Amino acid sequence: MSSLSTAYEPKHVEEKWYADWLKENYFHADPHSSKSAFSIVIPPPNVTGVLTMGHVLNNTIQDILCRKARMEGKEVLWLPGTDHAGIATQTVVERELKKTEKKTRRDLGREEFLKRVWNWKEKHGGIIIQQLKKLGCSCDWERERFTMDEAYSCRVAEVFIDLYQKGLIYRGKRMVNWCPISLTALSDEEVIPKPQQSTLYYVKYEIVEKPGTFLEIATTRPETIMGDTAVAVNPEDPRYKNFIGLHCRRPLPEEKQEAISIIGDSHIDKEFGTGVLKVTPAHDKADFEIGQRHQLSIIDIMNPNGSMNVLAGKDFQNLDRFEARKLAVEKLKNFGLLIREEPYQNNVGFSERADVPIEPRLSEQWFLKYPKTQEARDAVRKHLIRFFPERWEKVYDHWLENIQDWCISRQLWWGHRIPVWYHKKNLSEIKVSLTSPGEDWEQDSDVLDTWFSSWLWPFDTMDEKTLAKFYPTSVLVTGPDIIFFWVARMIMAGLEYKNEIPFHDVYFTGIIRDKQGRKMSKSLGNSPDPLDLISKYGADGLRFGLMRIAPQGQDIRFDETQIVEGRNFCNKLWNACRFRLLQGSIDPQADPSKHELTLFTQDLLAKLNDTLTKMNCAFAGYHFNEMAQTLYDFVWGDFCDWFLEVAKAEFNSSSNESRKQATLATIDYTLSHILRLLHPLTPFITEELWHELGFDQGTIQFANWPQASSHFSSEPKAEMIYQSVSKARTLRTHYNIASNKKVRWLLQIKEPWIQNELHVIQTLLNAQTLELITVENASPMCLTDIGNFHLPLEGLIDRETEKARFTKELEKAKKDWDQTQTKLNNPSFAEKVPSSVLQEHQERAKKLEEKIDQLQTQLKNLDNLSWL
RNA sequence: GGGCAGUUAGCUUAGCGGUAGAGCACCUCGUUUACACCGAGGGGGUCGGGGGUUCGAACCCCUCACUGCCCACCA
Numbered sequence: 001m002s003s004l005s006t007a008y009e010p011k012h013v014e015e016k017w018y019a020d021w022l023k024e025n026y027f028h029a030d031p032h033s034s035k036s037a038f039s040i041v042i043p044p045p046n047v048t049g050v051l052t053m054g055h056v057l058n059n060t061i062q063d064i065l066c067r068k069a070r071m072e073g074k075e076v077l078w079l080p081g082t083d084h085a086g087i088a089t090q091t092v093v094e095r096e097l098k099k100t101e102k103k104t105r106r107d108l109g110r111e112e113f114l115k116r117v118w119n120w121k122e123k124h125g126g127i128i129i130q131q132l133k134k135l136g137c138s139c140d141w142e143r144e145r146f147t148m149d150e151a152y153s154c155r156v157a158e159v160f161i162d163l164y165q166k167g168l169i170y171r172g173k174r175m176v177n178w179c180p181i182s183l184t185a186l187s188d189e190e191v192i193p194k195p196q197q198s199t200l201y202y203v204k205y206e207i208v209e210k211p212g213t214f215l216e217i218a219t220t221r222p223e224t225i226m227g228d229t230a231v232a233v234n235p236e237d238p239r240y241k242n243f244i245g246l247h248c249r250r251p252l253p254e255e256k257q258e259a260i261s262i263i264g265d266s267h268i269d270k271e272f273g274t275g276v277l278k279v280t281p282a283h284d285k286a287d288f289e290i291g292q293r294h295q296l297s298i299i300d301i302m303n304p305n306g307s308m309n310v311l312a313g314k315d316f317q318n319l320d321r322f323e324a325r326k327l328a329v330e331k332l333k334n335f336g337l338l339i340r341e342e343p344y345q346n347n348v349g350f351s352e353r354a355d356v357p358i359e360p361r362l363s364e365q366w367f368l369k370y371p372k373t374q375e376a377r378d379a380v381r382k383h384l385i386r387f388f389p390e391r392w393e394k395v396y397d398h399w400l401e402n403i404q405d406w407c408i409s410r411q412l413w414w415g416h417r418i419p420v421w422y423h424k425k426n427l428s429e430i431k432v433s434l435t436s437p438g439e440d441w442e443q444d445s446d447v448l449d450t451w452f453s454s455w456l457w458p459f460d461t462m463d464e465k466t467l468a469k470f471y472p473t474s475v476l477v478t479g480p481d482i483i484f485f486w487v488a489r490m491i492m493a494g495l496e497y498k499n500e501i502p503f504h505d506v507y508f509t510g511i512i513r514d515k516q517g518r519k520m521s522k523s524l525g526n527s528p529d530p531l532d533l534i535s536k537y538g539a540d541g542l543r544f545g546l547m548r549i550a551p552q553g554q555d556i557r558f559d560e561t562q563i564v565e566g567r568n569f570c571n572k573l574w575n576a577c578r579f580r581l582l583q584g585s586i587d588p589q590a591d592p593s594k595h596e597l598t599l600f601t602q603d604l605l606a607k608l609n610d611t612l613t614k615m616n617c618a619f620a621g622y623h624f625n626e627m628a629q630t631l632y633d634f635v636w637g638d639f640c641d642w643f644l645e646v647a648k649a650e651f652n653s654s655s656n657e658s659r660k661q662a663t664l665a666t667i668d669y670t671l672s673h674i675l676r677l678l679h680p681l682t683p684f685i686t687e688e689l690w691h692e693l694g695f696d697q698g699t700i701q702f703a704n705w706p707q708a709s710s711h712f713s714s715e716p717k718a719e720m721i722y723q724s725v726s727k728a729r730t731l732r733t734h735y736n737i738a739s740n741k742k743v744r745w746l747l748q749i750k751e752p753w754i755q756n757e758l759h760v761i762q763t764l765l766n767a768q769t770l771e772l773i774t775v776e777n778a779s780p781m782c783l784t785d786i787g788n789f790h791l792p793l794e795g796l797i798d799r800e801t802e803k804a805r806f807t808k809e810l811e812k813a814k815k816d817w818d819q820t821q822t823k824l825n826n827p828s829f830a831e832k833v834p835s836s837v838l839q840e841h842q843e844r845a846k847k848l849e850e851k852i853d854q855l856q857t858q859l860k861n862l863d864n865l866s867w868l
Numbered sequence: 869g870g871g872c873a874g875u876u877a878g879c880u881u882a883g884c885g886g887u888a889g890a891g892c893a894c895c896u897c898g899u900u901u902a903c904a905c906c907g908a909g910g911g912g913g914u915c916g917g918g919g920g921u922u923c924g925a926a927c928c929c930c931u932c933a934c935u936g937c938c939c940a941c942c943a
Contacts, residue, residue, distance in 0.1 A: 007905065193940090200943085219943060272942045279943095286941040346943085360941095391872065395938065398871080402939085480938085511937085519936095541905095548891090549880060554873080555936075559880060561892060568905045579902030629882080633890080644902075726909090732897095733909040739898045766900055766908090819887065829923040837886060837924095844887090 004581065004692060008574035010538025014684045018133060026701055027138045029077035031469040038069035039077040039470035041458050042139065043478045043486070044147065046085035048092055048124045051131035053512045053520055053558060054479065056530045057550060060543045060681075061509065061624060062477045063137050067680040068619060069474075070138075071705040077470045078138060079461055081145035082125065086450040087182055087353045090414040093117050110413050117414050131531060136539050136683045138701075145461040147453045148416070155460040156453045157419040157434050159497070164420075164432045168369045169408070175288045176407050178361035180306030180321075181354035184411035185365050187449060188404060189484050191349040191358055200273065200344035201329060204337045205231060205248040208259045215240070215248060215262070216339060218273025220346060221283070222332060223324035225252040226312045227301045228260055230279040232290060235264030237275055251337050252328060253313025263294050285360045298362065306359055321359070366409040366418060366446070372495040373400055379491060379501050388507045388622045389553035392480055399484050408449045415447030455489035458502035471498060475505040480553075483508070507622045510555045520558070533563055540682035541567030547681055548628035552621075569632060570685050573678070576640050577689045580667055583651060588695045590668035593711045598659050599757065600646045601666040603718035605711070607638045608670055612708045615677055631678055639670060642722055649763035673706045721757060725764045732765075734805070742766065803862055810855045817848040 021027065029039070040062050045055060066078045090105075093116055097103050105113040129144065145152060163169045176185040201222050204214040215231060231248045233240035240262075247259040267290060268277050281291030282300040291298060301312040308316040308324050315331075316324050332338040349358045377400045379385050380393055387393050409418060421441040423429035431437045459471055472494070478487060487506060494502030512520050520527035533542045545566025550556050580586060592601055611634040618626040643666075650663045672695055679686040679700050690700035728745070737743060745765060749755070820841055823829050830838060 004902090006903065008903095217943085221943080267941085269942045277943055284941080284943075286943075289941080347940095389873095395872075398939070483938095513936090537905095551881075557880065559892090562880065564905075565880095565891070568903095571905045572903065575903035575906085577902080582902070625881085629890085637890095640902085641907085645907095648900095648902095729908060730910085736897080739908050740900060741898095742900090763900090816887075823886090823923075826923050832923060833886080840886075 004574065004578045006575070006578070008538070008571045008685060010540060010570070010684060011535070013688045014134070014136070014539055017684050017687045018136065021138070021699070021701070022141070024699070026699060027076075027078070027140050028142060029079075029140045029466070029470065030075060031465040033075035033469070035073055035075040037077070037470050037474075038066070038074040039079070039473040040066060040475055040477065041079045041461060041473055042081060043476075043482075044081045044083040044145075044454065044457065045128050046088055047082040047121055047128075047146065048085070048089050049128050051128055051135070051530050053527060053530055053546075054509075055128070055132070056135060056542065057509050057512060057546060057556070058477055058479065059132055059135060059137050060546060061507065063135070063543075063683070064547075064624065064627075064680040065475060065477070066138050067683060067701065068705065070701055071676065071679070071703060073704070075469070076138075077140055077143075077466070077473075079143050079145065080129065080132070080137070080139035080141060081143075081457075081461060082128065082147070083450065083454060084121075084146065084148045084415065086410060086412050086415040086447065087184070089117065089121070090412050091182065091353060093120050093414075096120070105413060113413055134531065134534055134539060136543070138683070143461070143466075147450070147457075152453070152456075152460055153416055154434070155456060156416045156448065159456060159493075160419055160448065160452075161432050161434070163368060163371065166371070168371055169366060170369070171364065171366050173362060173364050174367070174407075175285045175360050176363055176365050177349065177351075177358045178304070178363065179351040179354050179356070180304065180359050181351065181356050182412070183304050185361075185363060185407050185409060186351060186358065187407050187451075190352045192352050193347040194350050195345055196348045198344050198346050198348070199341050201332070201341050202274065202339040203251070203278075203332055204339060205251065205278075207243065207262075208247040208249055210246070215243065215276050216274040217276045217278050219278055220344065221280075221325070222328040223308070223316075223321055224280045224283045224301065225250060225278065225328060226308075226316065227280040227282050227299045228278045229281060229291065229296045229299060230260050230294065231262045232265045232268050232277045232279050233262065233275060234266060234268040234270045236266070237268075237270045239275065251332060251335060253316065254331065254335075255313060263290075263296075265290050265293065282362055283360055288360070288362065300362060302359065302361070304361075306356075365407050366420075368406040368408050368452075370403055370406060370489075370492055372492045373403055375495045376400060376488065376491045379495070385491065385501050385503065386505050388505060391553075392483060392506075392508055395480075396483055396488060399488060406449070408452045409444075409446040410449055411445075412447050415450065416453055418444040418446050418448060420444040451485050451489060454486055455493040456497070458490055458494060459498050467498075472501050473503045475507060476503040477507045477509065479511065480508040481511070505622075508553055510550065510553060512556045512558050514558055528558075528560065533560070537563050537567035538570060538684070540570050540685045544569055544628055544682050547624045548632065549625065551625050552623055569636065570682060572636055572640060573674070573685065574689070576635070576644060577671060577693055579644060580671060581693065583664065583667075586668045586671070586693050586695070587665065588668070588672070590665040590672070592662060592666045592669050593709075595662035595665050596658055597662055597666075597712075598650075599715050599718040599721070600643060600760065601662050602712060603715040604638060604643045604666060604670060605709075606714040607634060608673055609708050609712050611677070612673070612706055616708075628681060631674070631681070635674055635678075639674070643667075643670075645764055646760050649760040653759035653763065675700060676703050676706050679703075717753070721754075721761060721764075725761065728765055735801070739766065799862055803859065806855055806859050806862070810852065810859065813848055813851050813855060817845060817852060820845045820848065 042062065043058065062078060066076050069076045094105055097105065097108070097116065108116065129141075132139065160169060177188065177191045178184075179186055198220045200218050200220055203217050203219060203222065203225070205217055207213045207215060217231065219225075228250050233243065235241055235244065241264065243262045244264040246262050248262055250258050250260050263279070267286065268275065279287045279290050279296060281288045281296050281298045283302065290296070299311055301308055301316075302321065303309050306321045308319050308321065310317050312319075312324065316327060319327060329338065329341075350356065351358050377397055380387065380396055387396070419432060419434055421431045421433065421437050421443055424440050424442050431441065436443065458473055458476075459467060462471060476487065476490075490502045494500060514520055514526040518526060530542065537545070542563055543566070545563035546556075548566065549559070549562045592605055595601075597605070611630055614630045615627060618624070618630065647663050647667060650659050671693065675686045675690050675695070683701075687700050690696060690703070696703060732739070732743075747758070747761070824841055824845060
């Protein structure tokens with residue numbers, strides 16, 4: 001007797017099983033195991049983050065891989081954890097502080113502020129981990145790591161020291177990307193260029209040696225004029241080359257209009273603007289480099305927060321940079337030096353976090369010259385590490401080829417403090433060490449870029465034994481947006497510190513977009529809350545639905561109806577199992593090959609075999625959508641729509657006991673396979689059904705991954721019956737016969753084997769009776785004609801409609817025949833085409849000829865048919 | 869300015885050289901005792917445009933258009 005409800009209700013099932021899995025410690029990875037290893041490290045989400053659709057996609061994929069590996073008998077480590085996410089977390093806490101206490105971090109002081117961040121972390125840090133559990137993730141939670149764990153932090157510092165000693169880390173005063181809101185330097189990767197509608201201002205600079213003569217300069221940033229220390233032209237430019245060596249009068253600040261030299265530099269583009277560039281070495285990266293080449297002086301006219309300082313002049317001091325721009329334009333206008341303004345579109349670098357234009361700024365920072373860049377390139381190029389999809393290899397290679405030193409210091413408080421100490425009395429004396437060298441020493445106030453800790457994630461999260469067993473990890477699953485931030489850097493770090501690649505495969509997911517193709521984001525409010533989706537459709541429904549629409553490496557158009565379909569699929573599976581339970585208890589060891597197979601059992605088992613092959617293929621290539629689609633088609637189509645309907649016929653009718661047993665065994669065997677194949681994608685419902693059906697006392701998680709069997713070959717006779725049933729159903733609809741109306745069908749057969757399958761055909765057609773007509777006494781026509789038998793629907797059809805139907809079909813057949821024949825008559829076709837194709841066409845033509853013949857006879861005979 | 873993807877039925881997509889396939893949505897019929905989160909049937913596509921290669925192109929090549937990403941110091 002079935003105890004299952006008519007609809008699958010995920011909530012209770014999911015909670016129950018997840019608790020059980022944890023209790024049984026199934027996810028624990030044993031480094032002493034003799035099984036072969038499979039390992040993944042989670043891309044650590046921000047510790048204060050909440051689950052997004054991106055996380056769902058990413059972690060579902062990892063879970064699928066881990067669960068499949070467990071079923072294959074591997075020892076699986078899925079190592080979870082979170083990232084301290086320097087800027088992101090600090091910003092959140094600072095914002096909160098401002099809101100609730102109206103204080104800044106400086107009001108609190110470093111120590112107190114850090115205490116607040118830790119509190120915040122304790123309070124909100126676990127959220128995303130709990131959410132991952134709701135999704136069903138099978139991580140080894142005992143090994144949960146945090147990038148600011150003591151041991152991990154220690155390793156970060158050690159790596160800094162090591163790289164310093166190797167001469168790869170150095171301190172320097174350089175142009176960096178400065179965020180005037182976060183008040184810190186950023187790496188190039190944290191700067192997002194955005195096209196902006198700007199204005200190009202044309203300004204006149206008077207030539208000192210030739211009063212009354214001016215050089216015209218085009219600039220988008222007139223507020224930096226006060227920082228100009230030269231004017232540059234291309235030495236090849238005939239318009240200006242004679243001016244090189246002379247001087248210009250810098251128009252601002254008005255109280256200090258210095259003369260600055262006119263220099264020649266081949267960097268200047270003759271075509272752009274007027275071909276004259278104002279050089280502001282303190283506020284532009286390119287200008288800085290020009291300045292270096294010509295030993296120009298540097299005037300820094302800005303404060304760290306983006307306002308102007310005293311050097312900008314009294315009218316500008318303390319003005320925000322954008323206010324200063326307006327004032328500068330106004331003053332130039334008053335001086336008569338502004339020739340014109342024109343609208344201009346350019347790219348401006350924005351701070352990734354604060355979303356304001358970054359300010360190129362000269363400051364003292366720590367830089368890293370990357371280690372093992374060549375080896376890292378080779379690892380991917382020679383496919384020691386394989387990228388899925390492959391095309392990201394090029395992106396990766398291009399970045400490494402043009403790699404720039406990495407600015408690793410951040411002027412933040414939340415993060416790993418730089419292990420460098422300065423002598424209080426002599427700041428130029430430094431020591432690099434984990435601990436303070438003594439009382440007279442003061443630690444560098446900066447912290448390290450978050451990614452400087454993340455790049456050690458695949459190995460410094462593991463102890464010795466774990467490393468020995470599980471490193472290098474099997475696969476990394478991540479988004480292509482962090483290929484530089486994280487993937488490339490981990491490869492270099494792995495090679496440097498473990499002398500070994502950190503992972504064998506990298507699977508890049510797509511980016512989830514909304515229906516309109518926009519990236520999902522909080523500010524747009526177009527991102528559904530995955531937890532809402534889980535409570536509406538179940539974790540399995542969400543997982544399955546998402547996998548089905550996630551093509552490899554392509555962006556994903558998210559549509560909630562896809563998740564509805566996932567839920568519906570789970571329900572379908574649930575009910576198929578319910579149906580089975582209504583027939584009595586199952587045989588966990590069912591083996592159909594021990595039974596005399598029917599056409600239909602044979603056919604289904606062959607299709608199951610195909611499904612298995614397809615699944616293994618999909619896994620090998622990381623084609624997750626194919627896995628979901630393959631199972632969907634097999635379960636819903638082949639198994640439920642066709643086979644279970646056949647089974648009803650076997651169970652209800654007078655068919656013999658042997659057929660019933662073969663059918664039952666096939667259902668049991670197939671369900672056992674379906675549940676196992678499906679388990680990686682939908683872990684909860686499969687675990688529940690595994691137990692409800694009684695396949696095993698234990699969990700499904702370690703049930704063997706199914707192997708293809710050579711026993712079952714395909715059975716075309718079954719397929720033929722299915723096709724003719726479809727045709728007959730069409731006929732029924734054609735005559736508007738309600739599907740519940742039982743009608744008489746006549747069956748004319750050509751081969752005797754069909755007689756054994758009549759009860760099935762009758763059930764599938766919902767026929768009142770199926771009356772056999774022998775070929776001898778049959779009417780010479782048939783209304784539905786497939787292969788070995790004809791199925792006329794008797795008594796309810798009329799001559800004219802049938803004539804029309806047949807005529808239409810005849811026309812279509814003739815047209816097809818013409819088309820095929822044209823090809824065959826083409827001499828070069830026969831010459832050039834492979835024989836198999838030729839044969840195919842010939843067969844098609846022959847079949848069409850037969851069909852045309854038959855149809856013509858039938859049309860003629862329609863007139864003679866007495867019962868119409 | 870370079871590079872990489874994508875453009876197939878209203879929507880989401882499969883197919884990647886041999887006469888376009890699925891799911892959802894839509895229309896018709898149906899409370900056939902697993903499932904209305906269901907069943908049966910149906911309509912709907914000149915596969916972004918234009919060239920080319922081929923006996924044959926959604927599929928290969930060229931080109932254009934649009935969309936999206938990435939890289940790049942033209943102020």
